[in-house]
Amino acid sequence: MCISNPNSISDQTDLVAMKARLWALLRKEEHEWLQKSRLKWFKEGDINMKFFHLTASSRAKRNQISKLKEIPVKRLSVGSRRLLERLFSEEEVWNMSCRLCLIEDSSFNNSFISLIPKIDEAVSPEDYRPLSLVGSLNKIVSRVMARRMASCLKEVVGENQFAFIVGKQIVDCVLIANEVIDDLSKKKKKL
Structure with a gap:
């Protein structure tokens, strides 16, 4: 939509209404994708044990602390x-x-x-x-x-x-x- 008169109150209210509708549609689409990802996990994650174990083991590898730098610690006498x-x-x-x-x-x-x-x-x-x-x-x-x-x-x-x-x-x-x-x-x- 091209606004012919940006100072027009009716054009401004139309623009606000369209922005609100756009945000509502974006939120709805995001919610649908979230539901689809949960459905994929439900279908493939519970039935396909290999998928579940690969997911769990990759997360464990990412969270594993392989080495730490030694920090000198002062001790009490x-x-x-x-x-x-x-x-x-x-x-x-x-x-x-x-x-x-x-x-x-x-x-x-x-x-x-x-x-x-x-x-x-x-x-x-x-x-x-x-x-x-x-x-x-x-x-x-x-x-x-x-x-x-x-x-x-x-x-x-x-x-x-x-x-x-x-x-x-x-x-x-x-x-x-x-x-x-x-x-x-x-x-x-x-x-």
């Missing part, structure tokens, strides 16, 4: 391993419980789930995000372990990594990258 594996001392637990301001009661090891609404006026369960309120005992154990691991992190985290190291932040990497790119683009302009 014997002293660090012993530090992580030793039993909790009463002093460690007491120091951490004092920091958490624990009060002895019967709900020491309980945990609760709170539902936080994702949207205003939430009505269905999908509109809520569950939040686990872990009991105090779990907090103590995890914080004592975190403190122990913090002393061992320097052994396993590389010097070029910025995460998990006191005094370094991941944002620093972004800033350094921006500075390098800016410097390179200035040098390129000078040439």
Whole structure:
């Protein structure tokens, strides 16, 4: 169809209607091809075992990991391993419980789930995000372990990594990258 007057409202509505019809026909054709492929699999895949096995084995070959490049892994020293594996001392637990301001009661090891609404006026369960309120005992154990691991992190985290190291932040990497790119683009302009 050739539009004689592109500003005509009737021509524009006809064009929109034709586009909608074209998209509907394309979706219908795509759906038909999908049904035909499923029908071919149903006919040939279940009856013809050779076809099924060829399909399955070719997929297995594609998904197989034949080799991996060796990655050097840093290992903890014997002293660090012993530090992580030793039993909790009463002093460690007491120091951490004092920091958490624990009060002895019967709900020491309980945990609760709170539902936080994702949207205003939430009505269905999908509109809520569950939040686990872990009991105090779990907090103590995890914080004592975190403190122990913090002393061992320097052994396993590389010097070029910025995460998990006191005094370094991941944002620093972004800033350094921006500075390098800016410097390179200035040098390129000078040439």
